[in-house]
Amino acid sequence: MKQPFGVILAGGLATRMGGGDKGLLPLGRGTLLSHVIDRLEPQVAGLALNANGDAARFSSFGLPVVADSIEGFAGPLAGVLAGLDWAAEQGADAIVTAAADTPFFPPDLVPQLLLIGAGMEHPLVLAATPDDGRGQVRHPTFGLWPVALRNDLRAALQGGLRKVVLWTEKHQGREAVFPVTKFDPFFNVNTPEDLKQAEALL
Numbered sequence: 001m002k003q004p005f006g007v008i009l010a011g012g013l014a015t016r017m018g019g020g021d022k023g024l025l026p027l028g029r030g031t032l033l034s035h036v037i038d039r040l041e042p043q044v045a046g047l048a049l050n051a052n053g054d055a056a057r058f059s060s061f062g063l064p065v066v067a068d069s070i071e072g073f074a075g076p077l078a079g080v081l082a083g084l085d086w087a088a089e090q091g092a093d094a095i096v097t098a099a100a101d102t103p104f105f106p107p108d109l110v111p112q113l114l115l116i117g118a119g120m121e122h123p124l125v126l127a128a129t130p131d132d133g134r135g136q137v138r139h140p141t142f143g144l145w146p147v148a149l150r151n152d153l154r155a156a157l158q159g160g161l162r163k164v165v166l167w168t169e170k171h172q173g174r175e176a177v178f179p180v181t182k183f184d185p186f187f188n189v190n191t192p193e194d195l196k197q198a199e200a201l202l
Contacts, residue, residue, distance in 0.1 A: 001123065004110065005092045006044030007083030008036055009076055009141050010051040010058075010100035011068060021057065023100035025195060028202045032189060035103035037061060043110035044096060048086050050079035070157045076141050077157055077164055084150035092147060094123060099141040102188040103198060106178050113144040116176040122146035124173040126164070129180050136177055139186045140164035143173075 010023045010033065023033030030038075033049075041047050048064045055065035066086045068078040080097055087095045096110050106112065109127065117123030127142035143164075149171060156167055178185055189195050 001114065001117075002093050003045040004094040004096045004114070004144065005083075005087045005090060006040045006047045006110075007066070007079070007086070007095045007097050008033070008040065008047070008049050008063075008100050009079040009083075009097055010049055011073075011076075011079045021051070021100075022189060024057070025189070027103060027189075027195070027198055032103055032198075033058075033061065033100050036098055036100055036105075037063070039103070039105060039107060040096075040098050040109070043107075045092065046090060048083060049100075050082050069154075074157055075162045075164075077153065077162065077167065080143075080145050080164075081150060081153050081157060084145060084147050084153065088147050088150060094144055094146050096144050097141060099188055101190070102141070102186055104183070104185050104187060104201060105142060106185050109142065109178075110144075112176045112178065116174050117144050120172075120174070122148050122171065124149065124168055124171050125176050126168055126173060127186065128175040128177045129184055129186060130177060136175055138165060138175060140168075142186065143168070 025032050048066050052067045066082045068082050070078040083095045113125045117125045125144040127139045128136035131137045
């Protein structure tokens with residue numbers, strides 16, 4: 001399989017942060033989004049940003065910005081579909097997605113997702129972390145998604161599907177389980193208190 005392209009999902013409504021783009025919030029010497037870019041870019045063949053509205057607000061990052069093609073706020077799967085359509089134009093086989101508000105995700109995210117997806121006709125793998133011995137917590141904004149299933153995903157979204165796991169389970173999606181060490185690597189910033197915690201972790 002060719003090296004996947006990367007798509008950062010930045011289309012959320014950020015209601016708990018008072019609206020606006022969470023990815024543009026300052027963190028350390030950069031922004032939440034710049035930390036995500038720095039972590040994902042070395043792992044992928046090319047990188048785009050999924051966001052809606054005026055793309056110019058992200059111009060300083062120098063990345064292509066792809067908007068949802070599904071009307072209304074259809075959640076992360078709409079961003080995945082936008083990324084798959086963009087990746088298809090680049091000749092890619094797959095994308096790996098990451099959330100714009102999760103700056104500490106594993107630096108080996110892509111190789112681990114590819115490892116778990118090995119042998120699948122259409123590799124479809126979500127990131128997960130252990131849940132106190134009771135199973136796994138899935139992180140549906142972090143995954144490996146095959147370009148070959150994009151039209152199936154489009155039809156599912158147009159039919160009203162919004163839950164990521166319902167679609168991945170239909171296609172026998174797998175999970176790549178990442179260890180939790182001092183903190184959950186998929187810790188995401190939803191509130192002002194979370195942002196303070198991210199500063200401390202940095």
